[in-house]
Amino acid sequence: MRELVCIVCPKGCTMHIDEKDGETIITGNTCKRGEKFAISEMTEPKRTICSTVRTSFDEMPVLPVRVSDEIPKDRIFDVMAEINKVCLKERVRRGEPVIKNVLGLGVDVIATSDILKDI
Amino acid sequence: MRKYDCLVIGGGPAGLAAAISAHKNGAHTLLIEREARLGGILKQCIHDGFGLVRYGEKLSGPEYAERFIDVFNEEKIEALTLTFVTRIAKTVEGFAVTLVNRDGVEIVASKTLILATGCRERTAKQVSIHGTRPAGVFTAGTAQHFTNLLGEMPTKKCVILGSGDIGLIMARRLTLEGAEVLGVYEAKPTPSGLTRNIHQCLHDYNIPLYLSHTVTRVFGEDRLSAVETAEVDEKMQPVPGTEAIVDCDALILSVGLIPENELAEALGVALDPKTKGPVCNAQLMTCVDGVFSCGNALHVNDLVDYVSESGENAGENAAKYAKRPRNEIPVDSSGALLYAVPQRLDLAADNSSVQLYFRSREVLDGCTFKIIVDGETVFSKKYPFLRPPEMEKLTVDFSRFNLTPQSKITLDIEVKPNA
């Protein structure tokens, strides 16, 4: 038996994963998303990450960014290394990509604020 | 003198939602913010997880705040930034508020006030740690400000005291940026942050969590060089012989948040010792007529979604406010609850969909939340578990309970063995 906490929503249900006759039985989740999360955790765990990128604007030295969708958990630090290489020279807007298809993972790194546009 | 129906103090998510809601309900509204930009603390909360309840999306703090700022701007609601409120005086029509900014001093009049001033962090002064006072001791919020707004790493190797959410979020953030987080030390036997944050911020990055442990001493001349940690007993007293020295360059404090209510207190608003925020009725009006409270100034929320909701509630009621006598009765909470909001009900108001927020005092499994009126259970809801860090919210129709000025309302949580 394995215990797992669902991190999909703030409720944070504690789930139990059992094997019975070659079948996986998941209990303790309040909703379906928990089950999906548990299966993904056991096969290919994924996470989202948020960070900042440097800019060349004195008023706002960094701009917040995140990945547009989940990435494999074991690639987090690889993606962080890519994010830390960026120095923005354009006034990127909220939702616009800062890195397209980062490391070929099929997700973009996008800006999460309009501050550069406003200053 | 400029005249408003509603003056909102604080431009975080609570104040933005309150101003938008007051404006949409027809009130001539002004928002005051002391910082240069709207958005409140969300400006520096760059991680995602905001808006899950409201939008079903995992937004970052700035994205969530900017959705409201966009609406605020589209609606052309008036705001003054870099503006401080220095004095509030009661007048016949409402309030005279003294504002100070780069343009000088101005007094504006408003019929109602909405206090959306957020919360502040407990600091080193409020926890007892011995030793020198070197640089390198700061709150998790300060570390967040340095890292996420200024782009400067405040530490290379640190210890975090307290398992509050901002500390957990910063443990992950600093690790992602290459710092070493040696451990999170929590004096209590259970964590204070959300369970999901323990998992996605600590376990994911192999950051140890030491429960029933604290930091007893700091070392260092100019800059912090080490801390002493120790186990604590049930009375939170360090256990002799368990001390350990941990080399690090920073001690980050995440030991709790306190609602910011200096302005409220100056107005004579009564505070609840449990929430440290104003005592309110279901319309979120404080004991002072025409003064409303919302967001983290009212009680410290763990989800911004509920902060916005309380702002909307306060804004709508402020817009609809007309002075009249109240007929209030208290809503008491049993010892099983850490707190509940609202603390009062105005029987002269509409209580058909009261937004009730509560936290349990302890981690409870298989329990029932109950509303008891004059000894009779009039409402109950079962929960598989309740945990103090995760606030619960219910919408309850109190108008069905035939309340009278003599009614005694008590909120309780019953734990059934094997339930």
Ligand SMILES: Cc1cc2nc3c(=O)[nH]c(=O)nc-3n(C[C@H](O)[C@H](O)[C@H](O)COP(=O)(O)OP(=O)(O)OC[C@H]3O[C@@H](n4cnc5c(N)ncnc54)[C@H](O)[C@@H]3O)c2cc1C
């Ligand atoms: C340091 C810190 C970090 C946080 N990090 C997270 C997090 O990572 N995730 C999370 O979910 N929650 C976090 N929170 C909780 C967060 O406060 C809420 O999610 C939400 O932002 C609360 O909204 P609010 O509008 O009530 O308060 P705030 O966002 O704090 O906004 C209050 C606003 O009022 C202004 N103000 C205060 N007093 C005055 C005055 N006298 N005159 C004029 N303006 C005034 C302030 O400048 C501020 O802009 C954090 C809180 C703090 C203190």
Ligand code: SF4
């Ligand atoms: S199982 Fe459903 S309710 Fe429970 S934490 Fe996961 S998403 Fe939330």
